[in-house]
Amino acid sequence: MSAVDDAVSILSQASIAGVDAIYGNNLPQEAIDSKYKTVILITDAANSPSSFGNNDFWALNQEIEIQIWYSQLLDSDFDTIEVALMKTFVHQNWQVAAVRQRILDPVSQQLSNTFYFSRTKILKETF
Numbered sequence: 158m159s160a161v162d163d164a165v166s167i168l169s170q171a172s173i174a175g176v177d178a179i180y181g182n183n184l185p186q187e188a189i190d191s192k193y194k195t196v197i198l199i200t201d202a203a204n205s206p207s208s209f210g211n212n213d214f215w216a217l218n219q220e221i222e223i224q225i226w227y228s229q230l231l232d233s234d235f236d237t238i239e240v241a242l243m244k245t246f247v248h249q250n251w252q253v254a255a256v257r258q259r260i261l262d263p264v265s266q267q268l269s270n271t272f273y274f275s276r277t278k279i280l281k282e283t284f
Contacts, residue, residue, distance in 0.1 A: 160219040160276070164199045164246075171245040175233035176225075192265050195228045195238070202273055220254055220275040227268045235259065239270065251276045 158166075165181040177194035188196045202222040206214035223242070227235065243253050254273040261268055 159201070160204065160221050160278070161199050161201055164221050164223070164274070167245060167249050168197065168199070168242070171241070173238060173241045173245065175231060175238045177228065192229050192267055195231055196226050198224045198226075200224075203275075207277065215280055217278045217280065218275065219278055220273055223272040223274065225270050225272075226262075226265075227270075229267060235268065235270075239272075242272065246274045 161181040165179055168176070168179045175195055176197060178188055179197045179199070180188060181199050182201075184196065184198055188194070200222050201220075203218065203220035205218050207216045207218045209215075225238070225242075227238075239256075243256075247253065251274040254275040256273075257271040259268050259270045
């Protein structure tokens, strides 16, 4: 499974209160148009080989970007959602690589935030 697929699965199973929808790689139009749902988009940020030996590599350093757009009607605390998000990934052996600050989109009037998580994935198959 790709890092994005793994991350979507992890977050979907976590069922974080206040998160309405989770998407991998792209947002459908209805998610883009909705100002009243808290939506998460997960995309790849990096994927590079590591653990070299015998003219080959045995692992991938993977990083994902998670963008959250908060509902204008959100009745949860932003910090509660963000801490739950970070703990979900840390408990699944990912590292928090970076957390940006919340920003307000001047057009949609939605707050958003961006996170980066990384992991080293050991490759089991040989190619």
